[in-house]
Amino acid sequence: GSERCIRDRDMIACWMDEIKDDGGMYWSGIFHYVDIPLIEDGLNITQPPDANVTGAIREAMKTLMNRNCPYYMDCTLAKSMMYKALIHFVGDIHQPLHCVNRYSKDYPNGDAGGNRFKLNFGYYKNLHALWDAVVTLDGGTVTDVPTMIKNAT
Secondary structure (H helix, E strand, C coil), rough: HHHHHHHHHHHHHHHHHHHCCCCCCHHCCCCCCCCCCEEEECCCCCCCCCCCCCHHHHHHHHHHHHHCCCCCHHHHHHHHHHHHHHHHHHHHHHCCHCCEEEEECCCCCCCCCCCCCEEEEEEEEEEEEEEEEHHHCCCCCCHHHHHHHHHCC
């Protein structure tokens, strides 16, 4: 029923993180975000490389739209994997800290999507981890984030 659908949807949406973290595919981490520069203090920063979540979405779409598969490839398996990847990456790109890298005098090399913005909030040691947790907590809302940050710093 609908409970299984929700479980399956969540499992599909989380699959890319699971294979990255537990499946030995650590190299795929770069495809879960894009560091679009948010530049303060007049710093001069270059644009991010194409090896990021936007390139991963583009490649997943190309695979899904491809009508011809090489003889050595299982098209059903490849398209199934790319469909799961697309669901995950579209979710990633809609998370604010997965698509920005803030540069300032305090972070001349960028804050890495909030990963370098240190906090002392229980288990959460940086803004990115706190954001990811708030988004997934029961009852947690985006409006809770400013209050949590204020209390954590």
